[in-house]
Amino acid sequence: MAAISSFIALLTHRTRSNLTVNKCNTCSKRFKYKSSLKEHIINSHFVKKQKHICKVCEKILSSKKTLRYHLNAHHNKKEFMCGVCGLTFIAPYKKSRHRKKKSYFFQDH
Numbered sequence: 120m121a122a123i124s125s126f127i128a129l130l131t132h133r134t135r136s137n138l139t140v141n142k143c144n145t146c147s148k149r150f151k152y153k154s155s156l157k158e159h160i161i162n163s164h165f166v167k168k169q170k171h172i173c174k175v176c177e178k179i180l181s182s183k184k185t186l187r188y189h190l191n192a193h194h195n196k197k198e199f200m201c202g203v204c205g206l207t208f209i210a211p212y213k214k215s216r217h218r219k220k221k222s223y224f225f226q227d228h
């Protein structure tokens with residue numbers, strides 16, 4: 120929820136100086152009430168613009184990939200396996216971190 124409200128604050132920031140008009144910065148549509156503007160932003164722009172939103176915690180992720188890894192973390196889905204020792208990880212970067220760590224002990228790992 121914090122991510123969405125900060126996104127709205129960013130979009131509505133420039134309209135603050137003009138108290139009579141609640142204008143959408145994205146499509147220039149005007150609204151009588153700030154609440155209607157907020158609703159409009161969420162329904163018309165937010166969903167389309169920020170496609171990679173976690174349905175569980177509403178966190179915005181930068182890409183489809185990172186959203187997938189993020190969701191893997193929620194569901195503890197470890198789909199990336201270390202080919203050497205068989206340990207599983209939620210994201211490939213976690214796996215490479217593991218291999219880097221291990222290399223201190225095993226030079227071929």
Ligand SMILES: [Zn+2]
Nearest residue numbers: 143145146148
């Ligand atoms: Zn708009």
Ligand SMILES: [Zn+2]
Nearest residue numbers: 173175176178
């Ligand atoms: Zn999440």
Ligand SMILES: [Zn+2]
Nearest residue numbers: 201203204205
């Ligand atoms: Zn390993």
